[in-house]
Amino acid sequence: AQTVTQSQPEMSVQEAETVTLSCTYDTSESNYYLFWYKQPPSRQMILVIRQEAYKQQNATENRFSVNFQKAAKSFSLKISDSQLGDTAMYFCAFMMNSGGSNYKLTFGKGTLLTVNP
Amino acid sequence: DAGVIQSPRHEVTEMGQEVTLRCKPISGHNSLFWYRQTMMRGLELLIYFNNNVPIDDSGMPEDRFSAKMPNASFSTLKIQPSEPRDSAVYFCASTPYGGVSYEQYFGPGTRLTVT
Numbered sequence: 001a002q003t004v005t006q007s008q009p010e011m012s013v014q015e016a017e018t019v020t021l022s023c024t025y026d027t028s029e030s031n032y033y034l035f036w037y038k039q040p041p042s043r044q045m046i047l048v049i050r051q052e053a054y055k056q057q058n059a060t061e062n063r064f065s066v067n068f069q070k071a072a073k074s075f076s077l078k079i080s081d082s083q084l085g086d087t088a089m090y091f092c093a094f095m096m097n098s099g100g101s102n103y104k105l106t107f108g109k110g111t112l113l114t115v116n117p
Numbered sequence: 118d119a120g121v122i123q124s125p126r127h128e129v130t131e132m133g134q135e136v137t138l139r140c141k142p143i144s145g146h147n148s149l150f151w152y153r154q155t156m157m158r159g160l161e162l163l164i165y166f167n168n169n170v171p172i173d174d175s176g177m178p179e180d181r182f183s184a185k186m187p188n189a190s191f192s193t194l195k196i197q198p199s200e201p202r203d204s205a206v207y208f209c210a211s212t213p214y215g216g217v218s219y220e221q222y223f224g225p226g227t228r229l230t231v232t
Contacts, residue, residue, distance in 0.1 A: 033219050045208065045223035091160065095219060103148050103212055103219060104173060107160040 002027045002094050006108035013082045014116050020067075021077045021111045023092030031097040034068065034075045035105070040088040048090070051075065053097070082115045089113075119143070121224035123209050129230045135197040138227045141190055142211030150221060151184055151194050152208040160208075166192065199231045 003026045013019035036048040051059045051068050058066050067076045092108040122141040130136055142149045150165040164174040169186045186192040196203055206228050210221040
């Protein structure tokens with residue numbers, strides 16, 4: 001079974017600064033997807049960024065980027081120019097690529113990020 | 118375009134009562150997921166459906182929990198009888214079967230409190 005570990009229960013950052021959230025995972029599969037989801041106080045789960053394991057290039061979405069280290073099974077999220085609206089719980093998640101028949105997501109326990117003014 | 122719709126948003130019930138949570142996935146999405154979120158256990162997948170057929174229910178905690186998807190636009194998660202340890206936020210999510218993005222679109226969740 002796959003496991004996802006987020007070792008930082010809480011983090012804080014000053015507005016406009018950069019912060020990196022850590023995630024490691026354990027799997028014997030070679031083909032899979034990794035995600036970061038954001039859950040603000042509204043409780044809504046929002047996809048932040050996605051990475052396909054077969055792609056060597058790190059995914060980027062505006063101020064959000066990842067550092068995907070497949071051999072180390074590491075998938076960290078970097079948030080640049082942090083904004084107050086980035087305050088949220090961030091979840092790392094894993095999905096096997098089983099040919100389009102299994103979309104089961106395994107989530108980490110989450111990191112609570114607070115952006116301070 | 119409407120997102121995933123869940124009802125009710127909040128539910129307070131007494132131990133032993135039956136609880137039914139409802140979900141309407143995004144139109145055209147063929148896969149539907151039920152998750153439970155608690156402080157202790159985080160986000161756990163309970164069950165998911167592809168084309169209205171249950172594929173994996175290994176996360177369903179016990180026989181008190183049941184889920185159905187009678188058609189492509191509606192699913193229920195039922196707890197009977199409910200217990201205080203069932204208190205949690207229950208999320209429904211959907212995704213297009215065979216979609217290339219694999220993004221799951223989550224509903225707003227139902228906060229269940231069992232007293």
